[in-house]
Amino acid sequence: MSILTAERLVSLAYRYPHLQTTWYLLATACLTVVNQPQEIPKLYHFALRQQLLQDPPTSKSVSSLLTDHAMIQLAQDSINSAKKYQDLSAVGIDLPDVLIPHSLHEDLPLQFKYSKNEDIRHMQDQLTSRFREVILKSVALGGLPKAINALMILKTATPTNLKPGVHPERPCVVRPGYMPSASIISEDACGTSFEDSSEDTINGPISEASINRQQIAADIVRGSSMWQNIYGKISHRVKNQMFNAYPDLWYFAYHHVYAPLLSYTKVISAKETSLCVVACLIPQDVNPQLKGHLKGAVNNGATREELDDLRSLVFNICDWTGGIAWKGGKESVAKL
Numbered sequence: 001m002s003i004l005t006a007e008r009l010v011s012l013a014y015r016y017p018h019l020q021t022t023w024y025l026l027a028t029a030c031l032t033v034v035n036q037p038q039e040i041p042k043l044y045h046f047a048l049r050q051q052l053l054q055d056p057p058t059s060k061s062v063s064s065l066l067t068d069h070a071m072i073q074l075a076q077d078s079i080n081s082a083k084k085y086q087d088l089s090a091v092g093i094d095l096p097d098v099l100i101p102h103s104l105h106e107d108l109p110l111q112f113k114y115s116k117n118e119d120i121r122h123m124q125d126q127l128t129s130r131f132r133e134v135i136l137k138s139v140a141l142g143g144l145p146k147a148i149n150a151l152m153i154l155k156t157a158t159p160t161n162l163k164p165g166v167h168p169e170r171p172c173v174v175r176p177g178y179m180p181s182a183s184i185i186s187e188d189a190c191g192t193s194f195e196d197s198s199e200d201t202i203n204g205p206i207s208e209a210s211i212n213r214q215q216i217a218a219d220i221v222r223g224s225s226m227w228q229n230i231y232g233k234i235s236h237r238v239k240n241q242m243f244n245a246y247p248d249l250w251y252f253a254y255h256h257v258y259a260p261l262l263s264y265t266k267v268i269s270a271k272e273t274s275l276c277v278v279a280c281l282i283p284q285d286v287n288p289q290l291k292g293h294l295k296g297a298v299n300n301g302a303t304r305e306e307l308d309d310l311r312s313l314v315f316n317i318c319d320w321t322g323g324i325a326w327k328g329g330k331e332s333v334a335k336l
Contacts, residue, residue: 223259230296
């Protein structure tokens with residue numbers, strides 16, 4: 001059963017006035033967590049095209065967009081192209097850029113935002129990175145298997161020119177490069193010589209000298225800052241609650257979730273990250289965590305209007321998906 005129809009894609013993009021720049025991130029986060037990754041390519045292709053158009057100037061024009069024939073056709077073309085790209089990817093054919101069909105140029109109610117090919121390519125490259133990043137960050141909320149499936153499916157619908165390179169977005173904590181298998185002599189910070197033996201790993205040889213200590217420290221400091229920004233006055237109380245439940249829970253969350261993953265904001269901002277966290281938590285009926293992250297989103301700059309629109313967007317996706325329920329009904333889901 002198809003979840004995202006053409007009408008629903010247009011609704012996601014234009015029904016929520018306070019989410020004009022984040023709707024596709026939040027929808028992707030929600031679809032990943034509710035285990036509907038097959039819908040993400042449709043969302044991705046429509047977002048690539050929608051981002052080429054000017055934002056609607058008034059709320060009146062927004063309401064007319066929801067039923068505009070050309071916009072719905074653009075969404076249907078996106079559904080069709082996503083399926084076509086996945087079929088072509090399966091047989092190893094290079095995938096072209098995703099653009100707006102010439103047949104719709106004169107009928108669309110919004111003007112084009114970009115006129116130069118290099119501007120279009122830059123925008124679509126950034127947008128694609130944002131899709132990948134929000135799915136990666138969902139690992140902390142919905143689990144690694146769902147994120148793996150979503151990223152693998154997204155890749156099958158990604159134009160060849162926009163596929164990820166060989167280097168990760170985040171700075172490596174292990175310096176790349178070949179390390180000799182034999183022991184080498186290194187010096188510590190005090191100038192004392194010691195034998196630095198390398199060990200083979202699945203990602204190549206590693207030794208004490210190959211560890212990027214400065215980057216590890218920077219990640220930990222950045223993770224601490226995000227934790228305190230989110231939880232504010234109760235940051236130490238939440239830390240202690242996790243520590244008392246199981247010390248390893250706190251250390252894992254701090255050193256492996258907040259430090260390297262959630263607090264990295266060069267692709268999606270701290271506010272956008274918080275909104276995506278909320279989008280992941282709402283479908284899972286986890287009010288204790290949702291309450292903290294609703295306040296954390298505000299601490300990171302989100303408005304009540306953004307959170308209200310986000311709540312509506314996620315509930316709509318859950319309704320379309322079916323099978324998602326909350327023990328106390330929708331009204332029991334925490335809100336500001």
